[in-house]
Amino acid sequence: MLCPSASRPSHKSAFPKARHNNMQGSPQEKPIRTDGRAADVSVFKGLADDTRLRLLRLLFREELNVQELASILEMGQPRVSRHLGVLRNARLVQDRREGTRVFYTLAPLSDEMGGVSAYIESLGKSEHPDLEGLGEALRRRVNDAQSFADCKAEHWDEIGRLLHNSSASLLAMARLAPTGIRIADLGTGTGLMLPFLSAMADHVYAIDHSARMLERARERCRELGIDNVTFVQRRIEALSDHLPPCDALLLHFVLHQVARPQACLKQAVQFLAPGGRLVVVDRVQHEDEKVTTTFGSLWLGFAEEQLQKWLGRAGLMDSRWYPLAGIDRSVDPHLDIFVACGSKPSATE
Numbered sequence: 001m002l003c004p005s006a007s008r009p010s011h012k013s014a015f016p017k018a019r020h021n022n023m024q025g026s027p028q029e030k031p032i033r034t035d036g037r038a039a040d041v042s043v044f045k046g047l048a049d050d051t052r053l054r055l056l057r058l059l060f061r062e063e064l065n066v067q068e069l070a071s072i073l074e075m076g077q078p079r080v081s082r083h084l085g086v087l088r089n090a091r092l093v094q095d096r097r098e099g100t101r102v103f104y105t106l107a108p109l110s111d112e113m114g115g116v117s118a119y120i121e122s123l124g125k126s127e128h129p130d131l132e133g134l135g136e137a138l139r140r141r142v143n144d145a146q147s148f149a150d151c152k153a154e155h156w157d158e159i160g161r162l163l164h165n166s167s168a169s170l171l172a173m174a175r176l177a178p179t180g181i182r183i184a185d186l187g188t189g190t191g192l193m194l195p196f197l198s199a200m201a202d203h204v205y206a207i208d209h210s211a212r213m214l215e216r217a218r219e220r221c222r223e224l225g226i227d228n229v230t231f232v233q234r235r236i237e238a239l240s241d242h243l244p245p246c247d248a249l250l251l252h253f254v255l256h257q258v259a260r261p262q263a264c265l266k267q268a269v270q271f272l273a274p275g276g277r278l279v280v281v282d283r284v285q286h287e288d289e290k291v292t293t294t295f296g297s298l299w300l301g302f303a304e305e306q307l308q309k310w311l312g313r314a315g316l317m318d319s320r321w322y323p324l325a326g327i328d329r330s331v332d333p334h335l336d337i338f339v340a341c342g343s344k345p346s347a348t349e
């Protein structure tokens with residue numbers, strides 16, 4: 001299918017009002033003016049050739065590389081490149097390098113070149129046998145992409161990992177969520193989650209009982225220009241009126257450090273607005289005693305049944321439990337992490 005013949009982008013640009021001819025080998029040619037339009041000989045030279053008009057027609061419709069243009073015109077690449085060089089010197093087209101390929105598009109033209117612009121537009125919108133070749137070239141691009149996808153489906157998990165970046169994915173998820181919410185990051189630490197939470201929410205409350213952790217978190221936000229975070233130095237269990245009702249609460253690797261996790265969850269839910277959600281991320285129950293010194297853990301992770309019970313007792317419904325090992329096969333099963341969540345009933349429930 002042919003690319004729709006959308007009208008040409010606005011031709012307003014930094015195109016000089018009266019340009020000096022930049023055709024190689026003819027420096028003596030002076031710019032000429034025709035009824036108020038600034039156009040020089042190079043423009044007319046550019047237009048005075050059937051192959052170049054064919055190129056302009058195609059480039060009006062689509063950005064194409066030299067190879068594609070050569071195959072549509074059924075000409076050798078050097079010949080096509082030569083013609084493109086003339087058009088580029090006339091500043092009727094511009095090029096862009098993509099690795100070893102050079103792509104061409106129409107150059108934006110100034111208002112004073114309106115006549116030339118209108119001519120190219122009518123050329124681009126006219127029917128011509130080359131448009132069939134253009135359709136084929138574009139189909140080839142789609143087919144190449146599709147064949148590649150078909151070919152690589154089996155190995156995409158490994159290839160995808162080369163591109164995937166957990167921060168980029170988190171940021172994307174943050175931007176996918178509806179905005180306008182208020183979030184509290186309970187036990188924010190150095191604020192590793194704040195760049196994502198602040199992208200997601202109108203306002204974030206970063207809570208921690210450690211002044212030094214909070215100082216780091218503040219520094220991070222300052223460096224990143226994040227200005228929608230309020231920092232509160234307080235124990236979660238003693239927040240009382242230091243936190244307004246929030247739409248979402250996060251406990252990201254915090255619960256294992258809390259003296260009374262069940263009571264802490266119950267307390268946190270007090271700050272959840274009706275319909276709001278609490279999310280806990282932590283390690284699944286394990287037996288690795290070393291965590292006490294490495295992570296300051298008081299608890300060796302949490303079991304699904306236990307956590308779901310606590311969420312229910314805290315007054316949350318629809319609780320869910322997602323073990324990471326089920327989703328990501330690269331996760332060491334001994335270091336499994338879970339994401340659990342529950343919602344506070346809305347005012348009508």
Ligand SMILES: C[S@@+](CC[C@H](N)C(=O)[O-])C[C@H]1O[C@@H](n2cnc3c(N)ncnc32)[C@H](O)[C@@H]1O
Pocket residue numbers: 186187188189190191192193207208209210213234235236237251252253254257258259295
């Ligand atoms: C392991 S760090 C995690 C920090 C951050 N959420 C992250 O994922 O990078 C746990 C943080 O929770 C804080 N914390 C632990 N218990 C807390 C409590 N009862 N009230 C407030 N902060 C607490 C600690 O000071 C520490 O900064």
